[in-house]
Amino acid sequence: MQKEWKNKEPGDPNKVKNLSAALGVDIAIANLLVQRGITTFEESKKFFRPKLSDLHDPFLMKDMDKAVGRLHKAIENQEKVLVYGDYDVDGTTSVALMCSFIRKFIKDYEYYIPDRYVEGYGVSTQGIEYAKNNNFDLIIVLDCGIKAADKVDLATSYGIDFIICDHHNPDDVIPKAVAVLNPKQEDCPYPYKELSGCGVGFKFLQAYCVRHHIPLDVIYDYLDVVVVSIAADIVPITGENRVLAYWGLQKLNSAPSIGLKTIIQNAGISGQELRINDIVFKIGPRLNASGRIEHGNKSVRILLSENEEEASLLGSKIDSFNEIRKTLDRDITNQAYQMIVDNEEMIQQKCTVLYNRDWHKGVVGIVASRLTEQFYRPTIILTESNGLATGSARSVGSFDLYEAIGKCSDLLESYGGHMFAAGLTLKIDKVGEFRRRFNHIVEETLSEKDMVQTIEIDAKVSLSDINPKFVRILKQFEPLGPHNSAPIFVTEDVLDHGTSRLVGKSLEHLKLDLVEPNRTTAVFSGIAFSQGHYFNIIKQAMPFDICYMITENEFRGKVTTQLNVKDIRSHES
Known part of the structure; x- marks a missing residue:
C-alpha cells in the first residue's frame, strides 16, 4: 500500500536552541519537545517527571459535590449499592476500581455488567429491573450512562438513585441523575476533557478521599487498573492521563494486583518492563475476551480477586476465551477480506460496509480495525444480534465517522461513539440502503489523497x-500513546549490511541489518513488519531511505536497540 511521508512542522528554532541548552540535550530531542508544546525547563520537568500532585482538583468537575455527598450518605446508612459498567476493558476496570474502594466501607454491594448479546451496550432495562427486584438504593454507573436519560427516569420511578461517571460525548438531554460526572458536558469547567471512564471514576474517589480525610495512598493503589483502562481505551496520553499512566505503569511493574499479575503471567510478559503497548496488545485483549466470548463479569472478578488460587482459575478461563477470540478474529477477517477482493465494485469504493448474519458479534470491532489497516478506508462490519444488524465502525485520517453515521440516523435504531470509532444498530432490511447512503457520504467527503495513508515524520536524523x-x-518520552506517540524518524541513504533477510511464517516480514556509509561503522538492527515486498529494493546494493521508531528489543534477558521500520523507499523516489 502506498504511503505518503509527511514532515511535521519543526519547532521554533530559537525555542529549540534555548531548550537544548537548558536541558543539555541534542537538538533533535529539544525539537521533539517543542513540537509537543514543551518549551521551558519547568515544562520539561513536568513532562519527564510527572507528579501525582499535578492532578487537578476533582471538585472542579460539575456535580462532584453531589456525587461525593450521595456516596457518603450510602456509606453512613449502609445502603445497598449496585456498581454498573460496560463490558469492555474501560468498563470492567472502572467497576473493579469502584468496588475495590467501596467494599472497604459498604457490606451490601454488588456489580453488574450487561450481557453484550442480550442487553447490548450501556444501561439496560434488565439492569434497572435487577436493581429494583433486589432492593438497591443507589446505582453508580461507569463508562456509560450519559445517554441513558430514559433508564435513569425508570430507576427514579422505582426510588433508585443514580450517579453517572462517563466520558463519552453527551446528547442534548442530560440524564436527571443525582450527579452526572462527565468533563465533556458543555457546562463542566473541568480543565482536562480526555479522561477514560475509569479515570472519571478515579476522580470521584479522589474527591471522596479529600473530602473525608482518607489518605490518597488508598486509591493510588488502584493506579495499575487505571493505566490498563487508559491504554486499552486509546485515550490521549496527555495531561492527567499522562500522570495517571506514568504512575500506573510504576504500580503495574512493581506491585500489580493479584488479578493483573495472573494475566501478566498468562500473557508471558512477566519479568520484563511493561509499557503501554503491552497493555494494548497483551493485557487488554485478555480482559476484553471475557465479554466478547462469554460474559464480562469474569474480568471484574479477576481484577477484584484477593486469592491467588481463584485468580489462577479465572485467568485460565479468560485465556481460553482469548484463544477462541483469536480464532474467530482470524477466520472472520479472512472471510471479510475475501468478500472485498472478490468484488470489483467494492474494491473501487472508498469505504467498506459488510454484513454477515453468522459473524460473531464479539469480534466485529477487531475485524473492522484490521480491514481498516489493510485497505485504509472507513470500515463498518455488521452481524445479526437479537433480530437486528449490529456492529462496529472504524475510521481513517481526519474522516469524522461519527458525523457520517449520524447523517444516516433515520435508518438506525441506535448509534454512538466518536470521530474514529463507533457502534451502530439497524433493522436488517435497512442494511442495503445504509450501505448505499454511507458510501455516498464517504465519496462526497474523501478525496483520493485522503485515501493514502500518511506517516508523519518528526525529524530527520x-x-x-x-x-x-x-x-x-x-525512552523518557514514555508513556507513549495518542497525542504523545512514539517519534518517527527518517534516515536517508542507508544500505543493507548484506545480512538482512525475510522472516515470518509466510516470509512476510523483513529482519534488517543496516549501515550508514561514511558516518558510522556500526550495524543497526531493524524489523519491518509486513514489508517483505521491499526485499528486492534493499538487496540491490543501492541506497534507500527508511522511516522508523526507535524501540528496545528484549530477548533472553538481553535488551538491545532496534529500529521498528514503518516504511521503506528507494532513495530516488
Whole structure:
C-alpha cells in the first residue's frame, strides 16, 4: 500500500536552541519537545517527571459535590449499592476500581455488567429491573450512562438513585441523575476533557478521599487498573492521563494486583518492563475476551480477586476465551477480506460496509480495525444480534465517522461513539440502503489523497545520532500513546549490511541489518513488519531511505536497540 511521508512542522528554532541548552540535550530531542508544546525547563520537568500532585482538583468537575455527598450518605446508612459498567476493558476496570474502594466501607454491594448479546451496550432495562427486584438504593454507573436519560427516569420511578461517571460525548438531554460526572458536558469547567471512564471514576474517589480525610495512598493503589483502562481505551496520553499512566505503569511493574499479575503471567510478559503497548496488545485483549466470548463479569472478578488460587482459575478461563477470540478474529477477517477482493465494485469504493448474519458479534470491532489497516478506508462490519444488524465502525485520517453515521440516523435504531470509532444498530432490511447512503457520504467527503495513508515524520536524523544517551532520553518520552506517540524518524541513504533477510511464517516480514556509509561503522538492527515486498529494493546494493521508531528489543534477558521500520523507499523516489 502506498504511503505518503509527511514532515511535521519543526519547532521554533530559537525555542529549540534555548531548550537544548537548558536541558543539555541534542537538538533533535529539544525539537521533539517543542513540537509537543514543551518549551521551558519547568515544562520539561513536568513532562519527564510527572507528579501525582499535578492532578487537578476533582471538585472542579460539575456535580462532584453531589456525587461525593450521595456516596457518603450510602456509606453512613449502609445502603445497598449496585456498581454498573460496560463490558469492555474501560468498563470492567472502572467497576473493579469502584468496588475495590467501596467494599472497604459498604457490606451490601454488588456489580453488574450487561450481557453484550442480550442487553447490548450501556444501561439496560434488565439492569434497572435487577436493581429494583433486589432492593438497591443507589446505582453508580461507569463508562456509560450519559445517554441513558430514559433508564435513569425508570430507576427514579422505582426510588433508585443514580450517579453517572462517563466520558463519552453527551446528547442534548442530560440524564436527571443525582450527579452526572462527565468533563465533556458543555457546562463542566473541568480543565482536562480526555479522561477514560475509569479515570472519571478515579476522580470521584479522589474527591471522596479529600473530602473525608482518607489518605490518597488508598486509591493510588488502584493506579495499575487505571493505566490498563487508559491504554486499552486509546485515550490521549496527555495531561492527567499522562500522570495517571506514568504512575500506573510504576504500580503495574512493581506491585500489580493479584488479578493483573495472573494475566501478566498468562500473557508471558512477566519479568520484563511493561509499557503501554503491552497493555494494548497483551493485557487488554485478555480482559476484553471475557465479554466478547462469554460474559464480562469474569474480568471484574479477576481484577477484584484477593486469592491467588481463584485468580489462577479465572485467568485460565479468560485465556481460553482469548484463544477462541483469536480464532474467530482470524477466520472472520479472512472471510471479510475475501468478500472485498472478490468484488470489483467494492474494491473501487472508498469505504467498506459488510454484513454477515453468522459473524460473531464479539469480534466485529477487531475485524473492522484490521480491514481498516489493510485497505485504509472507513470500515463498518455488521452481524445479526437479537433480530437486528449490529456492529462496529472504524475510521481513517481526519474522516469524522461519527458525523457520517449520524447523517444516516433515520435508518438506525441506535448509534454512538466518536470521530474514529463507533457502534451502530439497524433493522436488517435497512442494511442495503445504509450501505448505499454511507458510501455516498464517504465519496462526497474523501478525496483520493485522503485515501493514502500518511506517516508523519518528526525529524530527520543519521543513524550515528542514535547513541545510548539519545536512546535513554527518548525512552523518557514514555508513556507513549495518542497525542504523545512514539517519534518517527527518517534516515536517508542507508544500505543493507548484506545480512538482512525475510522472516515470518509466510516470509512476510523483513529482519534488517543496516549501515550508514561514511558516518558510522556500526550495524543497526531493524524489523519491518509486513514489508517483505521491499526485499528486492534493499538487496540491490543501492541506497534507500527508511522511516522508523526507535524501540528496545528484549530477548533472553538481553535488551538491545532496534529500529521498528514503518516504511521503506528507494532513495530516488
